Amino acid sequence: xxxxxxxxxxxxxxxxxxxxxxxxxxxKIIVQNSNAIQHITPxxxxxxxxxxGPNQETGMSSVNGNVTRYVALSFILKPRQTGNISIEAATxxxxxxxxxxxxxKLLVKNTVSANSPANSMAANPFSNFDPFAxxxxxxxxxxxxxxxxxxxxxxxxxxxxxxxxxxxxxCFVGEPIVATYKLFTRLKSESKLTQNPSFxxxxxxxxxxxxxxxxxxxxxxxxxxxxxxxxKAQLYPLQPGNIELEEAELENNIQFIKDDYANQRNNNxxxxxxxxxxxxVPPEGMINQTVNLKSKPVTILVxxxxxxxxxxxxAGAVGEFSIEAQLQKENFPANESGKLVVKISGNGNLQLLTxxxxxxxxxxxxxxxxxxxxxxxxxxxxxxxxxxxxxFSVNAPGNYIIPAVQFSYFDPNTATYKTAIAKDIPFTxxxxxxxxxxxxxxxxxxxxxxxxxxxxxxxxxIIEFIAVVMMIGLIIWLRKDKRSVTSTNIVAAINEExxxxxxxxxxxxAINQQNPLEKTEECLYRDNCTGFxxxxxxELKNYLANKLSVDPAxxxxxxxxxxxxxxxxxxxxxxxxxxLLQEIEWQLYTPFERNEKMTEFYHNAHDIIQQVNTHDIRxx
Numbered sequence: 001x002x003x004x005x006x007x008x009x010x011x012x013x014x015x016x017x018x019x020x021x022x023x024x025x026x027x028k029i030i031v032q033n034s035n036a037i038q039h040i041t042p043x044x045x046x047x048x049x050x051x052x053g054p055n056q057e058t059g060m061s062s063v064n065g066n067v068t069r070y071v072a073l074s075f076i077l078k079p080r081q082t083g084n085i086s087i088e089a090a091t092x093x094x095x096x097x098x099x100x101x102x103x104x105k106l107l108v109k110n111t112v113s114a115n116s117p118a119n120s121m122a123a124n125p126f127s128n129f130d131p132f133a134x135x136x137x138x139x140x141x142x143x144x145x146x147x148x149x150x151x152x153x154x155x156x157x158x159x160x161x162x163x164x165x166x167x168x169x170x171c172f173v174g175e176p177i178v179a180t181y182k183l184f185t186r187l188k189s190e191s192k193l194t195q196n197p198s199f200x201x202x203x204x205x206x207x208x209x210x211x212x213x214x215x216x217x218x219x220x221x222x223x224x225x226x227x228x229x230x231x232k233a234q235l236y237p238l239q240p241g242n243i244e245l246e247e248a249e250l251e252n253n254i255q256f257i258k259d260d261y262a263n264q265r266n267n268n269x270x271x272x273x274x275x276x277x278x279x280x281v282p283p284e285g286m287i288n289q290t291v292n293l294k295s296k297p298v299t300i301l302v303x304x305x306x307x308x309x310x311x312x313x314x315a316g317a318v319g320e321f322s323i324e325a326q327l328q329k330e331n332f333p334a335n336e337s338g339k340l341v342v343k344i345s346g347n348g349n350l351q352l353l354t355x356x357x358x359x360x361x362x363x364x365x366x367x368x369x370x371x372x373x374x375x376x377x378x379x380x381x382x383x384x385x386x387x388x389x390x391x392f393s394v395n396a397p398g399n400y401i402i403p404a405v406q407f408s409y410f411d412p413n414t415a416t417y418k419t420a421i422a423k424d425i426p427f428t429x430x431x432x433x434x435x436x437x438x439x440x441x442x443x444x445x446x447x448x449x450x451x452x453x454x455x456x457x458x459x460x461x462i463i464e465f466i467a468v469v470m471m472i473g474l475i476i477w478l479r480k481d482k483r484s485v486t487s488t489n490i491v492a493a494i495n496e497e498x499x500x501x502x503x504x505x506x507x508x509x510a511i512n513q514q515n516p517l518e519k520t521e522e523c524l525y526r527d528n529c530t531g532f533x534x535x536x537x538x539e540l541k542n543y544l545a546n547k548l549s550v551d552p553a554x555x556x557x558x559x560x561x562x563x564x565x566x567x568x569x570x571x572x573x574x575x576x577x578x579x580l581l582q583e584i585e586w587q588l589y590t591p592f593e594r595n596e597k598m599t600e601f602y603h604n605a606h607d608i609i610q611q612v613n614t615h616d617i618r619x620x
Contacts, residue, residue: 012101174318195249202235240304261285317409319348325422335432516543
């Protein structure tokens with residue numbers, strides 16, 4: 001849910017929306033297109049343990065000269081309880097004015113995930129960890145033994161390092177680099193990340209790591225260390241220049257055992273590598289030291305994309321891509337909308353791709369595309385596909401051709417621009433058809449819709465049919481009762497006018513008899529369909545947009561009352577619709593659950609559609 005002030009968009013989201021009680025979720029507060037943010041106040045986290053945050057992320061994208069920038073704050077949260085937990089809105093101060101985001105909900109199941117607690121530890125890369133929590137072999141290091149004459153601070157610094165490593169130090173805008181923060185250590189410690197790099201100037205995708213208690217062995221300057229990954233991310237630079245990857249800071253609580261007590265443990269038969277924080281070592285035999293480690297920053301040279309041979313259709317895509325485009329139907333009547341599906345596949349900065357700008361033939365009115373994606377964000381670069389669905393309407397029957405859809409991208413491997421092209425798409429639009437019957441339900445439905453239910457669900461058909469029959473009866477009565485009219489010409493004129501009205505009413509009624517919520521109805525009676533609210537939201541808004549002659553993007557809770565007022569539709573109907581839209585939007589941002597509300601929402605939507613259709617007939 002977005003709250004918009006001019007071009008500034010504010011939102012709050014939690015991912016995933018459903019977890020087990022031993023797992024973690026990430027809450028993100030996002031502000032787009034504002035450089036006047038003064039303060040962000042996150043919601044109360046009284047029902048959570050905050051494992052990390054606030055972690056700042058910034059980004060920017062440019063499409064045909066239109067630049068979109070965003071700032072995001074994220075928190076990694078561990079729930080204190082199970083159930084449906086509400087998270088109130090965040091408050092944002094922009095240029096001295098306060099704004100609130102939407103509220104969110106997190107469903108916490110009273111179950112434990114598989115392979116717990118390893119999975120839950122892996123989900124939280126920033127919590128306290130014990131690098132030597134695993135059982136150690138007899139070949140492990142003995143550097144935690146403090147010998148006489150050794151300086152505690154010097155010994156700690158000598159045996160622990162925090163390093164930033166990158167797979168490259170130079171790249172193009174939009175070409176990913178992998179940054180890995182590693183702890184090299186020969187000591188036992190409890191460590192906590194106290195300064196987390198924000199990666200300003202990059203789009204950031206954190207990569208899943210193994211359990212933090214796992215480690216590898218690696219040599220550094222001729223010495224062997226246990227190596228732990230503190231953070232690993234793939235970064236997509238958004239602008240050219242020398243961009244510095246900030247330092248990370250790690251607080252380490254190190255335990256040393258004095259040489260004399262270590263010898264006593266060995267003489268008493270205890271292994272030197274047993275956990276020495278037990279009763280076998282008295283407090284005077286232990287020394288605790290806190291050491292803060294910082295990695296050195298690394299500067300990345302981000303090269304600008306060349307201006308030479310840059311295609312006019314280029315919109316910032318970097319990688320290797322292909323494109324497909326096809327129509328849902330290549331032959332359909334004028335009273336139905338068409339749908340063009342464009343799919344871009346490949347690897348690169350897919351998460352930043354925007355919808356291609358298409359050339360539509362005359363007579364076609366397109367709507368804003370709907371975007372979906374299937375991305376593997378753990379691969380470098382990101383692999384997968386992004387799909388854009390363009391709904392459109394056609395003014396008149398005829399043969400049309402959608403010109404070849406082009407998608408240009410920059411290939412960093414060859415440092416050249418390339419263009420993927422989908423073929424021309426011809427299609428035919430026929431004259432508007434009569435009433436459309438309900439689509440038959442899938443044969444695997446567990447619940448069969450009876451004829452009575454269909455009649456009830458579509459009762460506005462009956463009302464309109466009765467209205468048409470009554471009008472026909474009126475015309476017949478007028479023709480027979482000519483005695484009430486003194487002039488035959490007047491009767492003929494009246495009959496001609498009434499017949500004209502009747503024909504118009506029949507045409508409008510035929511169009512109105514189509515079920516604009518056809519896919520929603522099918523989903524309502526299919527047990528395995530989880531997209532009910534999304535379908536209801538889309539089909540209801542598309543119907544209203546077509547009926548009220550506005551763009552679907554304008555159909556929202558803020559604008560609908562004014563739009564319906566201009567069409568002289570009753571205020572009661574507008575308020576009913578406004579409330580329904582609010583309830584549907586709320587359901588879109590809560591975990592899906594099949595219940596009686598679905599039927600209620602479906603019938604409410606049909607009642608509103610009936611009222612709008614009746615208004616059209618009444619004003620003919």
